[in-house]
Amino acid sequence: MDIKTLKSKGERGFLDGHFLIAMPGMADTNFARAVVYICAHSDQGAMGFVINQPQQMTFVDILLHLKVIGDEDAIVLPDAARSMPIQRGGPVETGRGFVLHSDDYLTQSSIPVSDEICLTATVDIIRAMSRGKGPAKAALMLGYAGWGAGQIETEIANNGWLTCPADETLIFDRMLDGKYNRALALMGVNPAMLSMEAGHG
Template sequence: MKNAAPSYLKHHFLIAMPHMVDPNFAQTVTYIIEHNEQGAMGLVINRPNGLTLADVLEQLRPDDEPPAACRALPIFAGGPVQTDRGFVLHSPGLQYQATLDLGELALSTSQDVLFAIADGRGPEHLLIALGYAGWEAGQLEAELVDNAWLTCPADPRILFEVPVEQRLTAAAARLGINLGLLTSQAGHA
């Protein structure tokens, strides 16, 4: 009998369990962009880093005043890896210099997407992050075995429509779980 193919979590949410102590991931929801035998990559979607798109644009185009709407677009701490690198997770359909089609979503990493957003020509739905979450081969699987995460299929409405402070609760609710009722103590039978 052949071994079943591994179950990968691309286009899923990782929901941190209440006992998660890693400060990079405690009380987070992470959207998984890629997961395969070589590892996994994702973006934390519920942790604004205090910057806005206007702050970033002031660095990229110092001679231009960013549009007022850019002051309302938060930048997220996408994870602890390459925190100086930007990622825009967005609705599909528009292509930029560096855009990866993820199926239901797209991921762009070039500055032209930021300029398009500022100029009112950007994607309808978007989330901008600095840094990403990364796992080496087998690392995420080991964390799942250790009950560090809950997983569920991603829902673009949670990414783009649910207020930031409600995303963790909304993602857990997709599983019928109230995180407030889970114990923060880990145990093994």
């Protein structure tokens, strides 16, 4: 199941444009202390991106791997491109890159995921970003998180996730450390209290 299929259904699931915030007792280690932005949700399933797990790979590494730039070009990259963190978007298709970005930059393959945010998974946007001509706000992920029909609803019912409306500022915040606690703060939840409550379950 991919985002085009989910979006083409024309349905908006109740989790579209929401964060999933992993509970302390999350059994799946892929999602320990994860904050997931859900891009598409329908009765067919759900797709989203973890927005707070760093990758070892750098943006320069990706540009060199895709042959967008040569070694000699790496030193003249714009600072914004050089400092962009690469995130682990989820455990599915981890070799594939995805860019969540503001809607001020679009290609023919860009898919709107909300009124202000788009998803593009082609090299064009990487090339534009390397020249400082890409979107004003962007987050680059390798891989994504996906759930089959009814799976995410079951996980929420089993107390695996908290949910709240997504916050664009948090999605594009490059400071990945502490993003989990900041997501909980959107809900007025103190992480220490959450841990205590989980311990009494």
